[in-house]
Amino acid sequence: MIETSNVTRASAGRHGYLMPDGAARAIEATPMPDGLAGKRLCEIAGAVETLLISTPVPMDFVDRRDDYRRQLDDVGLMRSFEKADVVGLVEAFRTHWGAAIPYLPSACDVPDDGGWLASIVRTHRKAFHPLHHLMLDGVLGSLDTTSVITNPFGRGPWLCSNPLAKHFGLATGMTLSMHRERYGRVATFECGCGYSFTRSVRTDGTIGEPRLRDAGPLLVPALRRLVKPGAKLRAVAREVGLDPKTVVRQALAAGIAVPWSTKPSGLPAGPTARSATGRSRRASRARRPRRDWQTIDREIAAQLKTSLSVIYSLEPLVRASRAELERRVAKPGYFAKRKAKLPRSSALLDQLAEDVETFQRRRVRHLISRYGADLKPWWVARAAGLKAGCLPMVREEMATLSRPIEG
Incomplete structure (x- = not known):
């Protein structure tokens, strides 16, 4: 077996030619191990020989990945439609090839996180060594294909x-x-004709009914042909395979005048069309009553103070940030849109909001008050989740709390 080479840079130069007898050094063949290790080595040697004799059809990265995912799905090693069970795959790999790993190159071994084995079944943009592909094919071929398929809709x-x-x-x-x-x-099911629909799969395995996502480009010409005075709405709905209200909504979105009085499901996706009677389908909004923003401003200011007290009493500690205070009295972005209407609450929110440094100091004081002042600064910083750069601040707070009160 040829293992090393006698070729050096000075032996023949960069472009020199050496006979194989002088360039290669032969060593004694390593004896074949017994038991399972020898069986696995013979298996991979046969796979290499087959690969050299009959070269398979080349595949791009995406097709190769999808092919592996389908095979993993057949043996129950897919956690979801796009995520492989790396832990189970590594365990199956070690069960199959573990005895032969000491006799193979070190690059064939697989670490606990999956390494090349996890990358080869994911989206990647690089090629893997043929030996890696052969070893993965050996694992997939040794597993039982009668496992439950994770995709409830099958493989298509x-x-x-x-x-x-x-x-x-x-x-x-x-x-x-x-x-x-x-x-x-x-x-989500999508066809080449543009038609797509969705079906839900709940955690208990229940599969929902199909819901239209996009009817495709064939719908609008069909509606222009079928929607006309005297046409029956249900007949048109059966023709295009939609429910009556969806037919009305799609027709209005395409700007087609409808002769029916049925209201559409949801809002049209495009400009509001007019019906055959000439009246607009746009619904008029009812005028909202005026709001007393001064009273609302006072109430929200009081709620902010109460929320700050609640946040300070939480265990473990929670930072009283602007977002946290705003979330407890209103919804995100509420004050940014109403600064002119809520001047008192907006100013109070800026005043009460706790920045990062203030929250760090509060965490330090909380630990000192709980465990006493006889602590190491590094221990306080680590317990408070602070970095080494915060040690001067920790020492300052410890010195302040341990200083006796005068008077």
């Missing part, structure tokens, strides 16, 4: 639900993407 292809498309009800190249919400996950 999925059927297009656009009744206006020629491929309606057929398996097309519809893509599926998922993102997390507070109540679970939301799957």
Whole structure:
């Protein structure tokens, strides 16, 4: 087995040529280990031989990543539609290749955080060594593919639900993407014809009904053809595959005059259109009664003082920042839009808001009052979560609190 080379810079120069007999040094072959280690080494040697004999079809980075994610999904190693279970993957890798790792190059080993194994199944912009791909293929081939698939909608292809498309009800190249919400996950299905809809997947596994996201460019021409005087709203809705109120909303958004009195669901996405009767569909806003801003200003000022006392009594300590005070008496951005109407509250908010240094000093005084003044400054800084640059401030506060009261 050839392991090292006799070639040096002075042996033949930069562009010189050496015969293989003089350039390579042969050493004795390492004996094949017994047991599981020998079996795994034979397995990877066979995979390398197959790779050298029959080169696979090249794939770009995105397709390779998606292929690995589909295989991981089949064996239950995907935590979500786009996130792999790195801990489980590393455990499966060590179970399969652990006995052979001492006999392989050090770059083949996998650290606890996944290392190259975690990167190869994520979005990346670099190539990996063929040996890494072969080892990952070996792990995926050794796992049971009967595990529960994390994607509740399967691997596809999925059927297009656009009744206006020629491929309606057929398996097309519809893509599926998922993102997390507070109540679970939301799957978005998008077809090449522009039609897309969403379905929710709650934490208990319940799948919601399809909800239209975008009807695509085929809807507006169909509405211009179908919406006319004497046309039945429900018949038009069945033709385009939408509910009646959504048909009215989409028609108004496209500027199509509708002959029906049914109100649209939600607000039109475009300019407000006029109905066939010539009357505007824009609803008139009721005039709001005038508000006594002076009384509101006094009430909010009192609430700010009460909120400051509440924040100071919290344990663990919470900084009485401007955002924290504003959040307790109103909603974010409330005072910035009403400075002229709430002069007293705005000025009091600026006065009561606690900056970072003041909050750090309050944390130091709190620790000293709890554990006494016989403490090391470094311990107080660390317990208060402060950096080394705050040690002079800590010593100053400790000196101030330990100073006897005169008189």
